[in-house]
Every structure is written in C-alpha cells, then in structure tokens.
Amino acid sequence: MISTRERILDAAEKMFADQGYSATSVRKIISKARVNLAAVHYHFHSKEELLEAVILRRAIPANQERLELLDACEAAAPGGNPGLEEILRAFLAPSLRVVRDPALGGVVFMRLIARLQAEGDLWQKTVGGHFLPLLDRYGSALRRALPELSQEELFWRVHFAIGATTQALRGTETLELFSGGLCRPTDPNLILDRLIGFVSAGMRAPVAVHSLSGGTK
Amino acid sequence: MISTRERILDAAEKMFADQGYSATSVRKIISKARVNLAAVHYHFHSKEELLEAVILRRAIPANQERLELLDACEAAAPGGNPGLEEILRAFLAPSLRVVRDPALGGVVFMRLIARLQAEGDLWQKTVGGHFLPLLDRYGSALRRALPELSQEELFWRVHFAIGATTQALRGTETLELFSGGLCRPTDPNLILDRLIGFVSAGMRAPVAVHSLSGGTK
DNA sequence: GTCTATAACTTGATAGAC
DNA sequence: GTCTATCAAGTTATAGAC
Numbered sequence: 001m002i003s004t005r006e007r008i009l010d011a012a013e014k015m016f017a018d019q020g021y022s023a024t025s026v027r028k029i030i031s032k033a034r035v036n037l038a039a040v041h042y043h044f045h046s047k048e049e050l051l052e053a054v055i056l057r058r059a060i061p062a063n064q065e066r067l068e069l070l071d072a073c074e075a076a077a078p079g080g081n082p083g084l085e086e087i088l089r090a091f092l093a094p095s096l097r098v099v100r101d102p103a104l105g106g107v108v109f110m111r112l113i114a115r116l117q118a119e120g121d122l123w124q125k126t127v128g129g130h131f132l133p134l135l136d137r138y139g140s141a142l143r144r145a146l147p148e149l150s151q152e153e154l155f156w157r158v159h160f161a162i163g164a165t166t167q168a169l170r171g172t173e174t175l176e177l178f179s180g181g182l183c184r185p186t187d188p189n190l191i192l193d194r195l196i197g198f199v200s201a202g203m204r205a206p207v208a209v210h211s212l213s214g215g216t217k
Numbered sequence: 218m219i220s221t222r223e224r225i226l227d228a229a230e231k232m233f234a235d236q237g238y239s240a241t242s243v244r245k246i247i248s249k250a251r252v253n254l255a256a257v258h259y260h261f262h263s264k265e266e267l268l269e270a271v272i273l274r275r276a277i278p279a280n281q282e283r284l285e286l287l288d289a290c291e292a293a294a295p296g297g298n299p300g301l302e303e304i305l306r307a308f309l310a311p312s313l314r315v316v317r318d319p320a321l322g323g324v325v326f327m328r329l330i331a332r333l334q335a336e337g338d339l340w341q342k343t344v345g346g347h348f349l350p351l352l353d354r355y356g357s358a359l360r361r362a363l364p365e366l367s368q369e370e371l372f373w374r375v376h377f378a379i380g381a382t383t384q385a386l387r388g389t390e391t392l393e394l395f396s397g398g399l400c401r402p403t404d405p406n407l408i409l410d411r412l413i414g415f416v417s418a419g420m421r422a423p424v425a426v427h428s429l430s431g432g433t434k
Numbered sequence: 435g436t437c438t439a440t441a442a443c444t445t446g447a448t449a450g451a452c
Numbered sequence: 453g454t455c456t457a458t459c460a461a462g463t464t465a466t467a468g469a470c
Contacts, residue, residue, distance in 0.1 A: 167376060
C-alpha cells in the first residue's frame with residue numbers, strides 16, 4: 001500500500017499538469033488521492049510547498065544523473081570535449097527515461113514542467129534554482145563544442161533549444177491534432193532523435209550577419 | 218477617454234499574461250481597470266468569454282495579415298514557391314509588429330499566447346480554431362519549400378519550430394537571468410533574425426536514419 | 435498521523451435600482 | 453450602460469479530538 005504522502009504527490013502531479021497550479025484546488029487533489037484535507041497540510045504545510053515537493057521528487061535525481069552523464073561522456077571523449085549531439089543526449093536522456101516510465105512521472109511530469117516553465121514566476125520560485133548548477137556545467141561543455149559562437153549567440157541558441165525541447169517533451173496532443181492524426185505518440189526514442197537532429201542543426205546554423213539598420217525587407 | 222470595454226480588455230490582457238488565467242480573478246481585473254464588477258459581465262458575459270475577446274482582438278487582424286503576406290510573397294517568388302526563410306518571415310512579421318508596438322499588446326500579449334499555448338485545454342477552447350486555416354496555407358508552402366521532407370517529418374519540425382518561436386517571443390526574462398545579464402532585450406528585429414536562422418537550419422537538418430531497435434547509444 | 439469541524443476569505447455570477 | 457448589494461459555492465489553512 002502506497003503511503004498517504006506518495007498518494008498526495010501522485011494526485012497533485014497529475015492534476016497540476018492537467019489543469020495548472022492555480023486551477024487545481026487542494027480539495028480536488030485530496031478527493032482524487034482519497035486522503036483527508038488536513039493530511040496535505042500536515043505533510044507539506046502549504047499548497048505551494050506541495051508543488052515544490054512534486055517537482056523536486058523527480059527533478060533532483062534526474063539532474064544528478066544529467067551531471068553524471070556529462071562527466072562520463074567528457075571522460076570518454078577525445079580531449080575531454082564531447083560533440084554537440086553527445087552533450088544534448090546526455091542532458092535529454094534522463095528526460096527520456098522519465099517520459100518512458102510512468103513510475104517516474106511519465107509524460108505527465110513533463111507536461112507539468114512545460115507548464116511551469118511557461119509561467120515563469122512559479123518556475124523561479126519552485127525549481128529555477130535547482131537548474132542553475134546544471135547550466136554552468138553544460139554551458140561550458142557547449143562552449144567547447146561550438147567555439148565559433150560568441151557567448152551571447154550561444155545563450156540565444158540555448159534559449160531557442162529549450163523552447164523546442166519543451167514543446168517536444170510536453171506531449172503530442174497538439175501535434176496529433178494539427179497533423180490530422182498523422183503524427184502519433186510513437187517511441188519516445190524516435191522523438192528524441194528527431195529533436196536532437198533539429199536542435200543540433202539549429203545550434204550549428206551559420207551566424208547571421210545582421211543588417212545595421214534593421215530588416216531590409 | 219478610452220471606453221470601459223477597452224479598459225477591461227487592456228487590464229485583463231496584462232493580468233492574464235502576468236499571472237495566468239485562473240490565478241487572475243475578475244475582481245483583480247476590475248480594480249486595475251477602475252471599472253465596476255458588473256461591467257465585465259455586461260460586456261463579456263463570463264470570464265472565459267473575456268479571455269477569448271482579449272485574444273481575438275489581436276489575433277484576428279494578425280492572422281489576416283499573415284495570410285496576405287504569404288499571398289504577396291508567393292506572388293513575388295519564382296514559380297510561386299518562396300524559400301523557407303521568406304515563409305517564416307511572412308508568418309513572424311505580424312508577431313514582430315505586435316512585440317514592437319505596445320498599442321498592439323507588445324510583449325505582454327505574446328507572453329499571454331505563450332502561456333495559453335502551454336495550457337493546451339484553454340488554448341483549444343479559445344483560439345486554437347482560429348489558427349487552423351493558417352496552418353493549411355503555410356503548411357503547403359512549407360511542403361513546397363522543403364520537398365525532401367516527408368509529410369510526417371515536416372509536421373514534427375514545425376512542432377519544434379513552434380516551441381522555439383514561443384520561447385523567443387515570450388520575453389527574455391529567463392534568458393537574461395541565466396545568461397547573467399549578457400543577453401538583454403535588444404531590437405526585436407535582431408531576435409527575429411536569430412530565431413529565423415535557428416529554425417530554418419533546424420528545419421533543413423538532414424533526415425536522421427533512425428536505428429531499428431531504439432537508440433544504440 | 436489521521437480525522438472532523440470550522441474559521442476567514444475569495445470566487446464567478448446575477449438581480450434589480452437608477 | 454453603470455452601479456450596489458448579495459448569493460451560493462468554493463478557497464486555503466488551522467485548531468483540537470482521537
């Protein structure tokens with residue numbers, strides 16, 4: 001039998017992902033989790049801390065693994081400089097495991113992350129900080145893999161890449177809809193391959209020479 | 218003096234963008250707009266219809282312009298087949314105008330769009346349908362610009378591109394934060410140039426040969 | 435650790451005077 | 453078209469029994 005605490009986390013994760021944080025009341029959560037209202041406040045003190053717990057349960061081990069995978073692939077690479085695709089794969093492999101395994105949250109968790117990321121404020125309050133150390137390590141690996149890019153240019157491309165990744169991992173309902181059912185949720189491995197193809201090409205794009213006075217048509 | 222109706226729309230747009238739809242109560246909106254509570258229900262019937270009105274006010278003219286720009290660039294292109302960058306630019310030019318002009322909603326409106334897009338359910342209920350006709354026209358233009366891609370592959374790449382675009386137009390707070398202030402909100406034209414560079418390279422990426430049994434590392 | 439009961443407040447929406 | 457007054461329901465959170 002799963003503990004009360006876990007049942008609350010599971011229900012909250014699903015409902016925050018499906019309906020958003022503020023649209024999900026603690027009462028809806030407890031009714032789904034079949035627990036008592038006071039149990040939530042006993043275990044998590046407040047709704048906001050509950051959200052934080054929901055995310056950290058998954059994000060802490062995944063980020064730990066991301067660091068280890070980067071270490072491993074730097075150790076294996078010639079000169080300690082792995083290629084762009086390898087770096088992207090090290091970062092995304094834990095996400096892929098999460099998506100594949102419902103016990104790790106599955107797509108539900110990725111949808112929640114996507115949602116929070118779009119909200120900005122909540123993201124920073126809850127988990128933003130837990131991703132900053134990652135950024136350091138991965139940032140410097142990327143700089144060595146793409147030495148022709150200025151620091152600024154690199155940041156912009158990482159920014160775009162985060163957008164594409166979020167979209168890819170969020171789930172495919174929108175895509176299924178607008179592709180008329182042609183694109184269906186196939187093997188997540190395949191999605192990852194496509195994503196890495198897209199992102200690595202984008203990050204290697206020739207540096208644009210920007211017109212001095214703004215777009216000349 | 219701006220009409221009551223417009224004042225409500227302006228306040229609602231800003232607050233929905235900043236705090237999300239369900240975290241924004243009608244009462245917070247009326248206090249910002251300095252109007253009466255009943256005025257909202259008089260003009261818009263319900264909170265949900267208010268959201269719809271907020272979006273359609275901007276989206277209808279912008280989408281109209283997107284169609285006209287595509288017509289124009291197809292008429293000008295040799296064989297009626299404009300290149301990838303031209304198509305992307307036609308689609309994004311109206312977004313750029315919105316971002317540049319606070320009177321058209323500015324970044325605020327784009328932030329709202331990004332948020333709704335991440336929410337999925339609300340998106341489809343409110344505006345999803347208004348983008349479908351666009352998809353048809355732009356989809357076929359893209360197919361002609363990238364004939365080497367299968368229909369399915371193309372849809373996936375459009376999906377990723379939407380993610381990158383959403384991220385780019387949402388505003389640069391996150392980017393500023395994690396770049397340590399190096400990337401600041403410069404000329405939106407420049408952002409657009411970078412985005413188009415990234416996305417067009419991603420869409421032209423070589424088609425990956427996927428391993429038959431899943432990732433072989 | 436789990437429960438009931440309840441406090442204290444906010445929510446979207448409407449009726450009806452002007 | 454604009455207002456006040458009010459409804460019925462739902463909100464987070466806590467006190468205190470077991």
